[in-house]
Amino acid sequence: MQTTFNITYGDGWYPVEHDGARPFRWSGPLARVRIAAESPCRSVWLRLACGVWGAAPSVPSLSLAVNGRTTGSAQVAEQLGYLAFPLGGGRDFDVELRLDSTFSVPGDPRMLGVMVKGLDAFDEDALDSPLELDGWYERETHEYFPFSWMGREASVLVPALVRPGTRFLTLPIAAETDAGQQVLAIWRDERLLAELPLRRGWHLYDVDVLDGAAQSIAGEPASARLTLRLSALCPPEARPGDPRALGVRVGPIEAHGDRRRHAHVNSFHHTVRVEDVDPAARQSAGEVGCGVPAAGEGWNGEERDERGVFRWTRREAALLLRDSLRCGRRFCSLPLFSAFRNLAQQVTVSAAGRELARFDLAKGWHTYSVALPDPGGDLEIILRVNVLTPASSHAGDPRELGIRVGALTLHDDERRHEREVFLAANAVRNQREMQRGATVVESFPQTLGIDLYGRCNIKPACVYCLWDPMKALEGEAVDETVDDRTLEGYGGLFEGARLLVNCSFGEPLLHPRLDRVLDLAASSGKVMELSTNGQAFTPRTVGLLAGRRVHLYVSLDAASGATYARLRNERWDEVLAGLLFLRDAREAGGGWPRLNMVFMPMPANLDDLESYFRLCRLVEADTLVLRPLLHLEHPGIVRERGGYRFDYERELMTPEALEPVFAACERYAARYEVSVVSQFDFGLDEASRFRPTATL
Amino acid sequence: MSATDELGYPNEPLCREPWESYYILRRGVLPCCYGSTPIAPMAEWRTAWNSPALQEIRSHLVRGELSPYCLASLGCPVVQRFLDERRRSPLAAIDPRARSPLLRGLNRLLGGVPARLYRLLSSARGGRGRASR
Numbered sequence: 001m002q003t004t005f006n007i008t009y010g011d012g013w014y015p016v017e018h019d020g021a022r023p024f025r026w027s028g029p030l031a032r033v034r035i036a037a038e039s040p041c042r043s044v045w046l047r048l049a050c051g052v053w054g055a056a057p058s059v060p061s062l063s064l065a066v067n068g069r070t071t072g073s074a075q076v077a078e079q080l081g082y083l084a085f086p087l088g089g090g091r092d093f094d095v096e097l098r099l100d101s102t103f104s105v106p107g108d109p110r111m112l113g114v115m116v117k118g119l120d121a122f123d124e125d126a127l128d129s130p131l132e133l134d135g136w137y138e139r140e141t142h143e144y145f146p147f148s149w150m151g152r153e154a155s156v157l158v159p160a161l162v163r164p165g166t167r168f169l170t171l172p173i174a175a176e177t178d179a180g181q182q183v184l185a186i187w188r189d190e191r192l193l194a195e196l197p198l199r200r201g202w203h204l205y206d207v208d209v210l211d212g213a214a215q216s217i218a219g220e221p222a223s224a225r226l227t228l229r230l231s232a233l234c235p236p237e238a239r240p241g242d243p244r245a246l247g248v249r250v251g252p253i254e255a256h257g258d259r260r261r262h263a264h265v266n267s268f269h270h271t272v273r274v275e276d277v278d279p280a281a282r283q284s285a286g287e288v289g290c291g292v293p294a295a296g297e298g299w300n301g302e303e304r305d306e307r308g309v310f311r312w313t314r315r316e317a318a319l320l321l322r323d324s325l326r327c328g329r330r331f332c333s334l335p336l337f338s339a340f341r342n343l344a345q346q347v348t349v350s351a352a353g354r355e356l357a358r359f360d361l362a363k364g365w366h367t368y369s370v371a372l373p374d375p376g377g378d379l380e381i382i383l384r385v386n387v388l389t390p391a392s393s394h395a396g397d398p399r400e401l402g403i404r405v406g407a408l409t410l411h412d413d414e415r416r417h418e419r420e421v422f423l424a425a426n427a428v429r430n431q432r433e434m435q436r437g438a439t440v441v442e443s444f445p446q447t448l449g450i451d452l453y454g455r456c457n458i459k460p461a462c463v464y465c466l467w468d469p470m471k472a473l474e475g476e477a478v479d480e481t482v483d484d485r486t487l488e489g490y491g492g493l494f495e496g497a498r499l500l501v502n503c504s505f506g507e508p509l510l511h512p513r514l515d516r517v518l519d520l521a522a523s524s525g526k527v528m529e530l531s532t533n534g535q536a537f538t539p540r541t542v543g544l545l546a547g548r549r550v551h552l553y554v555s556l557d558a559a560s561g562a563t564y565a566r567l568r569n570e571r572w573d574e575v576l577a578g579l580l581f582l583r584d585a586r587e588a589g590g591g592w593p594r595l596n597m598v599f600m601p602m603p604a605n606l607d608d609l610e611s612y613f614r615l616c617r618l619v620e621a622d623t624l625v626l627r628p629l630l631h632l633e634h635p636g637i638v639r640e641r642g643g644y645r646f647d648y649e650r651e652l653m654t655p656e657a658l659e660p661v662f663a664a665c666e667r668y669a670a671r672y673e674v675s676v677v678s679q680f681d682f683g684l685d686e687a688s689r690f691r692p693t694a695t696l
Numbered sequence: 697m698s699a700t701d702e703l704g705y706p707n708e709p710l711c712r713e714p715w716e717s718y719y720i721l722r723r724g725v726l727p728c729c730y731g732s733t734p735i736a737p738m739a740e741w742r743t744a745w746n747s748p749a750l751q752e753i754r755s756h757l758v759r760g761e762l763s764p765y766c767l768a769s770l771g772c773p774v775v776q777r778f779l780d781e782r783r784r785s786p787l788a789a790i791d792p793r794a795r796s797p798l799l800r801g802l803n804r805l806l807g808g809v810p811a812r813l814y815r816l817l818s819s820a821r822g823g824r825g826r827a828s829r
Binding site: 339340341342343344389390392393395430433434435437438439440441445446447448449450451454470473474475477478480482490493501503504505628630631632633655679680682683684 | 698699700702703704705707708709712715716717718719720721722723724726729734737738739741745746751752754755758770771772773774775776777780
């Protein structure tokens with residue numbers, strides 16, 4: 001429990017001023033403060049947020065005396081930073097602050113010592129988290145989580161009794177320099193605990209505070225004071241306009257005793273070399289990506305949709321394949337999009353007056369493969385559609401729109417060509433059967449739901465998970481192995497599917513043959529959707545996923561450790577560390593896997609909504625997915641977790657209660673430039689067709 | 697003609713999932729990710745694709761109706777929207793499938809007359825989206 005201190009400013013202070021954000025006061029050369037604890041304390045610390053705000057010709061030194069006895073002195077920050085002094089034990093403290101120099105500014109007759117924006121006392125034994133002492137600039141809160149810049153050197157007090165067994169510290173650190181240019185050394189007394197080569201951007205680092213020491217912190221009578229020393233400051237050009245001597249940003253430091261978490265967080269630093277992930281290596285041998293068609297005859301400008309970059313054709317558009325790029329390759333994979341949902345649109349592909357292929361276009365994006373004529377110089381391919389996209393479907397856009405064409409690929413892989421021909425033909429056939437209302441369907445589904453892995457690493461299960469009934473439903477199949485061999489065994493159902501969606505009640509990233517499954521999906525031209533709880537991002541899985549055509553749906557529903565603990569457990573920091581490394585791996589892997597961060601709005605997590613947008617930005621998510629909590633009639637699920645009573649029925653939000661949530665999402669999406677996909681919109685098309693009957 | 701008409705939306709069944717998707721899961725085979733109960737055990741994935749159960753679901757959707765299977769899959773947003781629309785309907789007050797236990801009890805006490813009345817009125821209106829149970 002926190003100890004309350006009554007702080008009274010004595011003589012030597014000028015009146016309170018206000019800078020528009022918060023109050024402050026200047027001291028003269030000597031100022032006094034009286035600090036009274038509600039009860040006697042063993043050890044009290046005084047922390048000042050102070051500086052001279054760049055106004056003094058030279059930075060003064062501040063010495064501090066407590067009850068008439070000098071306890072220490074320190075250099076005041078030129079701008080604003082923390083200074084911390086031990087006051088010793090007791091209940092009442094008469095503190096005297098003495099400056100070795102003062103200054104005045106033109107037009108102000110006062111003799112100014114130090115500007116104090118914050119003066120706080122801390123009972124060392126009542127601390128429940130590490131306390132930043134000196135060497136820190138004032139805490140800032142406008143980023144993803146609160147953080148403080150440290151200068152070249154800073155210290156932190158790790159309380160002795162954070163919790164029994166505590167021996168590790170998790171430090172979120174953001175460097176502005178490339179890997180290894182700044183090294184952070186962490187010292188405890190005269191002992192070097194760790195040297196961390198820092199990476200650019202936010203990353204988590206985990207330090208064993210007891211490394212080499214015989215005694216546990218919890219067993220020691222006093223807290224541990226750690227010193228953090230940087231090998232180099234952040235280059236001034238990285239923070240233009242900021243006059244402070246800045247080192248790195250450090251987020252909330254957390255003490256813990258979890259050896260597994262310590263190993264997990266650090267494993268990324270030692271084993272993942274995301275720089276080595278080469279997206280080209282994930283491509284089939286011999287293929288060449290040509291990008292979207294260059295501007296030319298018959299094309300509209302470059303645009304982007306949820307699939308990526310594309311161009312609309314007009315009625316007819318010409319593609320020039322340079323011989324130097326083609327290098328004799330025989331096939332061209334063309335991703336085409338049709339807005340028609342009735343197979344009314346066709347495209348004819350021709351070259352030198354000869355028709356190469358004619359495709360009925362299934363709705364949406366599909367890849368169509370064209371066998372090219374024998375090589376012999378540059379090749380001009382003409383794409384011509386039989387019908388334009390109706391103007392009524394793009395009202396306000398006067399352009400002539402045919403079809404969308406994405407980034408095309410040239411290759412020499414005959415099996416791939418056959419596979420793509422089969423997939424496109426199956427999609428058309430499937431759509432045709434659906435349109436004519438066939439109840440016996442000879443085509444294969446375009447989406448195959450699979451159940452990769454039936455075990456989960458979150459135990460007990462997430463509060464809203466239907467784990468027990470689902471495992472009961474699985475019955476004898478609960479231990480059924482599903483892997484790459486199983487998928488191949490599905491025959492046409494597997495071959496005809498363009499999309500594999502994993503719907504396990506289990507964590508797919510734990511699959512022992514995940515590498516083979518991903519390889520099979522890639523070699524079969526499938527896109528995969530994997531929903532994950534985010535607690536299985538290990539160096540192995542992140543390495544496997546980097547550069548793969550996988551859509552990850554990460555179900556977090558929380559942007560803070562406290563909320564995460566309400567829904568799942570206390571492994572928030574591991575999740576964050578994994579996501580940060582995934583971010584780097586995705587960057588190295590050409591943006592793959594795609595990252596979709598799922599948020600199910602519920603009373604349990606609504607306070608985290610804005611932070612979730614910030615988190616999405618931090619981890620560079622492709623989308624934030626708003627997903628409704630699964631509607632259950634009388635769910636009867638009530639669980640106590642993380643200090644919260646999760647009553648499923650009460651967490652189901654009504655449409656009216658969701659309105660302000662959607663409005664807030666719109667604001668945050670614009671503010672944080674995060675793309676939002678709302679799964680609350682599912683079924684709108686269908687609803688429009690039964691509405692006339694339903695509203696009698 | 698509206699844009700959706702020109703693009704061919706009206707040619708589609710009420711929901712496309714049972715044609716476009718198929719889920720082979722440990723808990724069984726499902727026609728869509730919102731399916732409440734499996735239409736077959738996992739081991740029967742070969743035959744379930746054109747099983748009578750899935751054919752029945754498709755035939756209802758082709759007619760613009762939600763099948764009993766769909767209506768029992770309350771997690772489905774299409775179903776939720778349908779039920780929501782129905783709840784707002786003036787006839788919902790006498791709909792025996794309205795979820796109020798009080799109304800269900802009342803229906804039983806009155807010998808099922810409200811339910812019969814509801815069905816009569818509903819069938820007189822005809823059209824898509826009616827629950828066909």
